[in-house]
Amino acid sequence: MAVKLxxxxxxxxxxxxxxxxxxxxxxxxxxxxxxxxxxxHSFGWAGEEAVETARQQVASLIGATPKEIIFTSxxxxxxxxxxxxxxxxxxxxxxxxxTEAIEHKAVLDTCKRLEKEGFEVTYLPVQKDGRVNxxxxxxxxxxxxxxxxVMYANNEIGAVNPIREIGKIAKEHGIFFAxxxxxAVGKIPVDVQKDNIDLxxxxxxxxxxxxxxxxxxxxxxxxxVQLSAIIDGGGHERGMxxxxxxxxxIVGLGKACEIAQQEMPEESARMxxxxxxxxxxxxxxxxxxxxxxxxxxxxxxxxxxxxxYVEGESLLMGINDIAxxxxxxxxSATLEPSYVLKALGVGEDLAHTSIRFGLGRxxxxxxxxxxxxxxxxxxxxxRELSPLYEMAKEGIDISKVKxxxx
Amino acid sequence: MAYSDKVVEHxxxxxxxxxxxxxDPNVGTGLVGAPECGDVMKLQMRINPDTNVIxxxxxxxxxxxxxxxxxxxxxxxxxxxxxxxxxxxxxxxIVRELALPPVKIHCSVLAEDAIKAAIGDWKKKHGxxxxxxxxxxx
Numbered sequence: 001m002a003v004k005l006x007x008x009x010x011x012x013x014x015x016x017x018x019x020x021x022x023x024x025x026x027x028x029x030x031x032x033x034x035x036x037x038x039x040x041h042s043f044g045w046a047g048e049e050a051v052e053t054a055r056q057q058v059a060s061l062i063g064a065t066p067k068e069i070i071f072t073s074x075x076x077x078x079x080x081x082x083x084x085x086x087x088x089x090x091x092x093x094x095x096x097x098x099t100e101a102i103e104h105k106a107v108l109d110t111c112k113r114l115e116k117e118g119f120e121v122t123y124l125p126v127q128k129d130g131r132v133n134x135x136x137x138x139x140x141x142x143x144x145x146x147x148x149x150v151m152y153a154n155n156e157i158g159a160v161n162p163i164r165e166i167g168k169i170a171k172e173h174g175i176f177f178a179x180x181x182x183x184a185v186g187k188i189p190v191d192v193q194k195d196n197i198d199l200x201x202x203x204x205x206x207x208x209x210x211x212x213x214x215x216x217x218x219x220x221x222x223x224x225v226q227l228s229a230i231i232d233g234g235g236h237e238r239g240m241x242x243x244x245x246x247x248x249x250i251v252g253l254g255k256a257c258e259i260a261q262q263e264m265p266e267e268s269a270r271m272x273x274x275x276x277x278x279x280x281x282x283x284x285x286x287x288x289x290x291x292x293x294x295x296x297x298x299x300x301x302x303x304x305x306x307x308x309y310v311e312g313e314s315l316l317m318g319i320n321d322i323a324x325x326x327x328x329x330x331x332s333a334t335l336e337p338s339y340v341l342k343a344l345g346v347g348e349d350l351a352h353t354s355i356r357f358g359l360g361r362x363x364x365x366x367x368x369x370x371x372x373x374x375x376x377x378x379x380x381x382x383r384e385l386s387p388l389y390e391m392a393k394e395g396i397d398i399s400k401v402k403x404x405x406x
Numbered sequence: 407m408a409y410s411d412k413v414v415e416h417x418x419x420x421x422x423x424x425x426x427x428x429x430d431p432n433v434g435t436g437l438v439g440a441p442e443c444g445d446v447m448k449l450q451m452r453i454n455p456d457t458n459v460i461x462x463x464x465x466x467x468x469x470x471x472x473x474x475x476x477x478x479x480x481x482x483x484x485x486x487x488x489x490x491x492x493x494x495x496x497x498x499x500i501v502r503e504l505a506l507p508p509v510k511i512h513c514s515v516l517a518e519d520a521i522k523a524a525i526g527d528w529k530k531k532h533g534x535x536x537x538x539x540x541x542x543x544x
Contacts (some may be wrong), residue, residue, distance in 0.1 A: 311473075314471050314473075314474055317409065317414075317471040346444070386468045387467065391423065403440035
């Protein structure tokens with residue numbers, strides 16, 4: 001079967017909306033368009049009913065109760081709200097926050113802002129496999145620590161943190177535990193009870209739902225978490241997030257969660273099979289390829305690989321009918337290679353050669369085979385063009401060369 | 407980022423890819439950049455010592471498409487030129503020819519450096535002093 005080009009394999013960035021989700025959303029644009037906060041007519045009731053169904057669907061996926069789910073504009077807002085909301089509400093209790101170095105910018109930049117406002121933040125380093133070290137976490141805890149915020153799974157390397165263990169440590173110390181669950185929720189089992197999670201940020205568009213909608217789980221008992229709102233105006237969502245609810249988006253997020261819950265066992269097995277096919281295929285055809293991040297504790301749909309001696313952007317240029325992303329500096333505005341790979345201890349030279357493959361619901365084995373062929377072809381061509389590959393083949397240790405740098 | 411047609415063309419059909427013998431007295435080799443910066447260019451030229459004409463040029467580049475295109479273009483331009491003519495090639499000429507965006511100007515700077523470094527290496531082999539202005543300085 002011929003594959004349809006271009007191939008989308010960047011599902012950590014965003015996912016296409018599942019047609020079943022689109023179908024569920026459609027009536028809420030112009031047929032059932034009511035404001036969910038309109039309590040006195042049927043249009044409003046229809047909107048409210050749809051929102052409550054979605055709340056149930058989201059809660060069910062993560063082992064929460066519907067009252068613990070509030071809807072937001074997306075995971076960036078959820079991350080901001082869970083961190084700033086706790087920081088402001090519990091400021092008198094303490095001013096110390098613990099996070100990790102490879103968090104998403106929605107968490108890191110939020111923590112940076114809080115530092116300017118007088119909070120102290122510890123950025124835990126990660127191990128070579130991209131996961132938090134529990135002993136280092138324990139050492140970082142202070143009497144003034146009010147929040148630990150760690151991502152469930154990393155968006156670049158797919159490394160899955162020991163969330164349950166971290167949650168246990170947080171609970172023992174009476175510290176709130178906030179988790180960026182964007183890449184994990186809907187992909188692997190997440191259970192806020194078993195994992196001792198107090199706050200959990202969820203995105204719609206990473207799980208085949210629409211963009212512009214997200215959710216935040218806020219624990220209501222053992223312990224009850226209170227949040228200071230960051231958006232005022234009407235007191236929607238139990239006062240934690242004002243603003244007219246995005247009913248079609250929320251319906252879509254709910255439906256996406258329902259599908260994810262129903263299909264997760266089958267889908268994660270399929271993702272793993274595709275990922276293994278991709279990894280084995282590339283390793284069989286190319287020498288000097290290296291996997292970044294843990295293979296044991298990893299999202300089933302993620303593969304992050306460095307193709308030594310081939311710069312990432314030039315590689316992307318050669319595979320322009322395949323959508324993936326690179327940790328190379330040249331693909332970012334800053335000219336710095338990926339901070340995530342750097343934090344793992346991946347050398348900057350190898351960080352420049354990394355490619356992230358994000359498999360998704362709609363990828364096929366034929367597409368994976370095409371990607372293997374194309375990658376092999378382009379990497380081989382670029383290595384013939386690479387002075388570093390030539391030097392390595394001559395037996396020169398690249399790391400020992402004295403480079404003329406700016 | 408969208409690439410100019412010329413960058414894409416050089417990337418798809420790079421000119422003068424390869425290596426010359428570093429040991430050859432008439433070959434000058436320039437190796438500039440660093441792997442951790444994401445760009446390394448190797449530019450080599452075979453220069454006729456009687457006429458000072460660059461008779462052959464080869465390159466290999468580790469770097470983005472613009473870096474590959476800049477070095478490919480550099481080999482095309484220096485071929486057939488005298489050493490003096492080649493030294494007058496400026497990075498801004500490369501920027502203009504390839505329509506490089508500001509974020510890619512460093513690729514053209516690296517290509518100019520590679521030309522200077524290769525000629526400098528050749529001059530050294532022939533006992534010719536390299537003026538400060540021609541040295542790769544950063």
